Amino acid sequence: xxxxxxxxxxxxxxxxxxxxxxxxxxxxxxxxxxxxxxxxxxxxxxxxxxxxxxxxxxxxxxxxxxxxxxxxxxxxxxxxxxxxxxxxxxxxxxxxxxxxxx
Numbered sequence: 001x002x003x004x005x006x007x008x009x010x011x012x013x014x015x016x017x018x019x020x021x022x023x024x025x026x027x028x029x030x031x032x033x034x035x036x037x038x039x040x041x042x043x044x045x046x047x048x049x050x051x052x053x054x055x056x057x058x059x060x061x062x063x064x065x066x067x068x069x070x071x072x073x074x075x076x077x078x079x080x081x082x083x084x085x086x087x088x089x090x091x092x093x094x095x096x097x098x099x100x101x102x
């Protein structure tokens with residue numbers, strides 16, 4: 001996969017998932033969905049099926065990050081596959097707690 005930058009849209013080759021890059025580290029990244037490499041939004045999906053190990057699904061409007069926190073993807077279309085970077089499943093980004101107004 002080519003180097004990613006903020007605003008890049010990608011889609012899964014094996015399910016309906018589509019994401020937009022919010023933040024990405026420098027360098028080439030291997031981002032997958034459902035166990036298959038993601039493709040650019042203008043490219044044709046290859047078909048196939050979702051790998052059972054990566055079948056947790058994605059949720060519309062949710063942000064997904066890696067453990068280091070330097071990759072952030074926004075789900076713009078949900079699907080059956082789960083997102084991963086170099087085989088490491090991405091997790092939902094937690095909302096920041098607001099300070100109490102006591």
